Structures are given as C-alpha cells and as structure tokens.
Amino acid sequence: MGRSPCCEKAHTNKGAWTKEEDQRLINYIRVHGEGCWRSLPKAAGLLRCGKSCRLRWINYLRPDLKRGNFTEEEDELIIKLHSLLGNKWSLIAGRLPGRTDNEIKNYWNTHIKRKLISRGIDPQTHRPLNQTSNTNTVTAPTELDFRNTTTSVSKSSSIKNPSLDFNYNEFQFKSNTDSLEEPNCTASSGMTTDEEQQEQLHKQKQYDPSNGQDLNLELSIGIVSADSSRVSSANSAESKPKVDNNNFQFLEQAMVAKAVCLCWQLGFATSEICRNCQNSHSNGFYSYCRPLDS
DNA sequence: AAAACTATCAACCGCAGAGAA
DNA sequence: ATTCTCTGCGGTTGATAGTTT
Numbered sequence: 001m002g003r004s005p006c007c008e009k010a011h012t013n014k015g016a017w018t019k020e021e022d023q024r025l026i027n028y029i030r031v032h033g034e035g036c037w038r039s040l041p042k043a044a045g046l047l048r049c050g051k052s053c054r055l056r057w058i059n060y061l062r063p064d065l066k067r068g069n070f071t072e073e074e075d076e077l078i079i080k081l082h083s084l085l086g087n088k089w090s091l092i093a094g095r096l097p098g099r100t101d102n103e104i105k106n107y108w109n110t111h112i113k114r115k116l117i118s119r120g121i122d123p124q125t126h127r128p129l130n131q132t133s134n135t136n137t138v139t140a141p142t143e144l145d146f147r148n149t150t151t152s153v154s155k156s157s158s159i160k161n162p163s164l165d166f167n168y169n170e171f172q173f174k175s176n177t178d179s180l181e182e183p184n185c186t187a188s189s190g191m192t193t194d195e196e197q198q199e200q201l202h203k204q205k206q207y208d209p210s211n212g213q214d215l216n217l218e219l220s221i222g223i224v225s226a227d228s229s230r231v232s233s234a235n236s237a238e239s240k241p242k243v244d245n246n247n248f249q250f251l252e253q254a255m256v257a258k259a260v261c262l263c264w265q266l267g268f269a270t271s272e273i274c275r276n277c278q279n280s281h282s283n284g285f286y287s288y289c290r291p292l293d294s
Numbered sequence: 295a296a297a298a299c300t301a302t303c304a305a306c307c308g309c310a311g312a313g314a315a
Numbered sequence: 316a317t318t319c320t321c322t323g324c325g326g327t328t329g330a331t332a333g334t335t336t
Contacts, residue, residue: 014305014306015304015305015306015329015330016304016305016330017304017305036321037321037322038320038321038322049306050321050322051306051307051322051323052305052306054322054323055304055305055306056304056305058323059303059304059305060304060305087325087326088324088325089324089325090323090324090325101323101324101325102303102304102305102325103303105325105326106302106303106304107302107303109302109303110301110302110303111302
C-alpha cells in the first residue's frame, strides 16, 4: 500500500507565493504558533499543502531570519562545518543563527564550491584537488577513517586491523579559544536560547586573523565507563594517528558497553579536557560529548 | 535591441525517521 | 510487530534576474 499524499494536490496552489498567502500564513502562525503543518493550510485558509507552508515559513517568513550576504566569517564557518558534517545542511544551519538550511545549501552550491575549487580544494572531500583523485577510499574527512596504515580498507575489505585517523588539518582557521558547543550537548552547558546562540556567534566572530592557528577537526570515540584512561590514552595526541591492535580490540569490545562517549572536537592548540570522558583534547575550540545512554 | 548564456534561490519532490494507532 | 501519519531533510528543478555576445 502506498503512502497517502501529504495533501490533496488537485486543489492546492504551487509555485511562487503571493503576498496575500504570505500574510495569511504569518497571521495564522502569529496567533496559533507553528505546528501541525498538515492541518494548517485549511485552518489558515490557504490552498497550499502543509509542506509548502512549512517551507515558506522556515525559509522565508520566519521573523528571526537574517537577510543579506554571508560574511567572510560565516563562509569559513560553513566550510569548517561542512568538512566535519558533510551535506548535513540542517546541522550546519543550526550553527548559523538566522540562516536556513536551504539558504546555506544554495550558497554552498553557488559560491563556496567555486571558492574552494579556486583554492585548489575539493569541496566534497576538503582535500587538495590533486590528492582527491588518488584517495578514493574515504570521501569525506568526517567519516570514521579506518584505513590501515599500510593497506586501505577498500583493498582488504576488512577493518580488523585498522588505524584510527581522525585528524584532519586542512585549513587555516581564525579564532580565539572560546568553545563552540553543540546545542544538545548534555555534558556541557547546552545552548538552548537564541540569546546564547547569538552570544556564541559573537564568539565565533572574534577570530583573530593574526593568530593563524591550525584548526584541528578531530573526531574521537572514547569510553565513559571504567578504564576510560586507556581509551583516553588511545585517543591522546601522543598516540595518534594510529591505534594498535590491542587498543582496537579494546575499542571493539567497548562498542557493546552501555555508555560510550562520542567527542567531536574542532580546535586550536590549547589544552582542554573533555568534561565527559576526560579525554585530553589538545585543541579546544569545539567539543561535543554525549553518553549514548543518556 | 535581442538572443544566448549564466547565476541565483525559492520551491518542489521523494525519502527516511519518529511516534502514534 | 506492523502499519500509518506527520515532519524534516537533502537533492533537484525551474523561474527569474543579470550578464555577455
């Protein structure tokens, strides 16, 4: 059985929104708030499908949208986040208050892609273009890199004896050491309000061009529970980029452990300890930890 | 001036995940 | 456990504006 359509398409308008439609939508949401997009069009007197209303509101009518050109800082932040998250536009948009996923996606495709190519960087892999053609085993630095130090996974089709290589230093990024934390991070003061988001954006804007520090985009997996020190050691700066067989077996075993700490780190050369797993983060611009069982 | 080409971005489509029934 | 509904996401399209020939 196929899915029922989200709306009665035969009786809905499509294409560009009129000012009257916009006003109806704005008025309705002003009174009733967002939510229940399926029933909203009828209630608001709109001949549109709910999805269309939601999109129009989120991408265009929302009062907190920031209009205008992207700043250089936003450009760099988008590039950073894309190198970490890939095409997760909604996640990237979550880091840029006032910007929508659609807007960022469009901007990426029309501007940043070209910008990166002109810098000699592959926009998908964030690696130098002349390297990209040679490295087809891993397409994005955000993926777990299980390449063996001598044999790639694509050749061995096994990850029994891999190295863990989450380091990626591709760009010069300009920032102070202020941390930028994931909104949902349970191990730190979660950013929940617009005010906090604005504050963090302000912090992000305090980049010091003279600093010239390397940004370390680093994803590490650590164990919260017993013997975290061992994993901490495995993930420490000294032991990177590879983990020996014993450590990897330990990690495999640890996968079944109940509490696992996932730490994403974007940072600079300052010392910071993950508040959740106590891993030493050699670079402390951004950290994110979340026990899976929380 | 007009046709052809390019860039931009709003909007649509299909799919997947979450939660309810 | 299965089916269904709703919502949100990412990829893609198409209209329009701007630029070049």
